[in-house]
Amino acid sequence: MCHHLPDTLTRTLSPHLELGKSRLETLSWLIIGLVNARTVNLSHLASQCCGGAQLSSSYRRLQRFFQYVTLEGDWLALAVVKLLKLKAPWILCLDRTNWKIGRRDVNILMLAIATQRFRIPLMWTVLDRAGASSQGECIALMRRYLALFGSGSIAWLLADREFIGGRWIGFLLQNKILFAIRVRGNAIVHFQDGRCEQLKSLLRKPHGFKRLRSQPARLAALDETLGTPLFFAAKRLADGELLIIASNGPSKKALKAYRRRWQIECLFGDSKTRGLNMEDTRLTQPVKLNTLLVIITLAMAWAYACATAIKGTKSIKTRTHGYRTKSWFRLGFDQLRKWILHQPERAAEIWRRIWPKRKCTFQTARVV
Numbered sequence: 001m002c003h004h005l006p007d008t009l010t011r012t013l014s015p016h017l018e019l020g021k022s023r024l025e026t027l028s029w030l031i032i033g034l035v036n037a038r039t040v041n042l043s044h045l046a047s048q049c050c051g052g053a054q055l056s057s058s059y060r061r062l063q064r065f066f067q068y069v070t071l072e073g074d075w076l077a078l079a080v081v082k083l084l085k086l087k088a089p090w091i092l093c094l095d096r097t098n099w100k101i102g103r104r105d106v107n108i109l110m111l112a113i114a115t116q117r118f119r120i121p122l123m124w125t126v127l128d129r130a131g132a133s134s135q136g137e138c139i140a141l142m143r144r145y146l147a148l149f150g151s152g153s154i155a156w157l158l159a160d161r162e163f164i165g166g167r168w169i170g171f172l173l174q175n176k177i178l179f180a181i182r183v184r185g186n187a188i189v190h191f192q193d194g195r196c197e198q199l200k201s202l203l204r205k206p207h208g209f210k211r212l213r214s215q216p217a218r219l220a221a222l223d224e225t226l227g228t229p230l231f232f233a234a235k236r237l238a239d240g241e242l243l244i245i246a247s248n249g250p251s252k253k254a255l256k257a258y259r260r261r262w263q264i265e266c267l268f269g270d271s272k273t274r275g276l277n278m279e280d281t282r283l284t285q286p287v288k289l290n291t292l293l294v295i296i297t298l299a300m301a302w303a304y305a306c307a308t309a310i311k312g313t314k315s316i317k318t319r320t321h322g323y324r325t326k327s328w329f330r331l332g333f334d335q336l337r338k339w340i341l342h343q344p345e346r347a348a349e350i351w352r353r354i355w356p357k358r359k360c361t362f363q364t365a366r367v368v
Helices: 004-013 021-037 042-048 055-068 074-083 135-149 166-174 199-204 208-214 251-271 286-311 328-342 344-354
Strands: 069-071 090-101 104-114 119-127 154-159 179-183 188-191 196-198 217-219 231-236 242-247 365-367
Touching: 004 021, 004 344, 021 042, 021 055, 021 286, 021 328, 042 055, 055 069, 055 286, 069 286, 074 119, 074 135, 074 286, 090 119, 090 135, 090 251, 104 135, 104 251, 104 286, 119 135, 119 251, 119 286, 135 166, 154 251, 166 179, 179 251, 188 199, 196 199, 199 208, 199 231, 199 242, 208 231, 208 251, 231 251, 242 251, 251 286, 251 328, 286 328, 286 344, 328 344
Parallel strands: 090 154, 154 179
Antiparallel strands: 069 365, 090 104, 104 119, 179 242, 188 196, 188 217, 231 242
């Protein structure tokens, strides 16, 4: 690997992270290495390090980085918005991904931005157990977001069936966050005229879809103290399954916006088997996983910047089946890997272009 590229990353990151030169060099190698090697496994990344050190020494150096350096996740939310020039209001997607490392569960609750081109992590919480997230954990994550950006920055918050509950919905309503959340077909709703029906039973009736859109109702599973009724919308998917959305906004717009929720599933694919193979990690401690996720997000932002440099304002061609030939991430990721190997000065140019020269409000890292 050319020394020029790691040096560029080190110089560019220096004003924004309170790390020594050696730690910054290691961080640069990690970012470049996981793009080039398509893995987060440290034993593979050790071969990507510059210099004449033995592989065992490079591997130990990477281990020490995760042992002593903590990259805080929230500063990255500000960085991503600035680096990719994302203008509010945004569509946010909330979801959870998990896998096993031996007998240990890795469980990550993630909040991501989904635009027409980009899908990138914004904030997350590494859960210390298997299973679904609690309402308290969802609320804590959103409070971290609101402390940085405010509720006015949210166009829609999209979430799947896991993210329903009285405290959680009450928090969203209290903070005036427009949401579209999928609910189960067996959920019971109370209409304002006193009727009480199961959603899937209602939708079997004539004009059931139209009635559901036109009348606000309350979910029986939620706390009855929620005074604001919700609006519902539904459609039948190609496989015959019902997609039912609960929202505090216009039902038609909520159903249309909910299409973007799938982008967070694609994001998990980009960070796993289709891209950086995040599941290759042997790290299980939440603090170390936080640092790893920061590095992954920086690499993804770099790949998206490369895609923008290639295509500009043009769009990616679509095939007859209606899907793009490549995603924006994969287009930029493949090009970035080629530039790292054959034109490192071009990869360095893109990296310099997205990073401000002066110290910004977003930081920091700490050494423990």
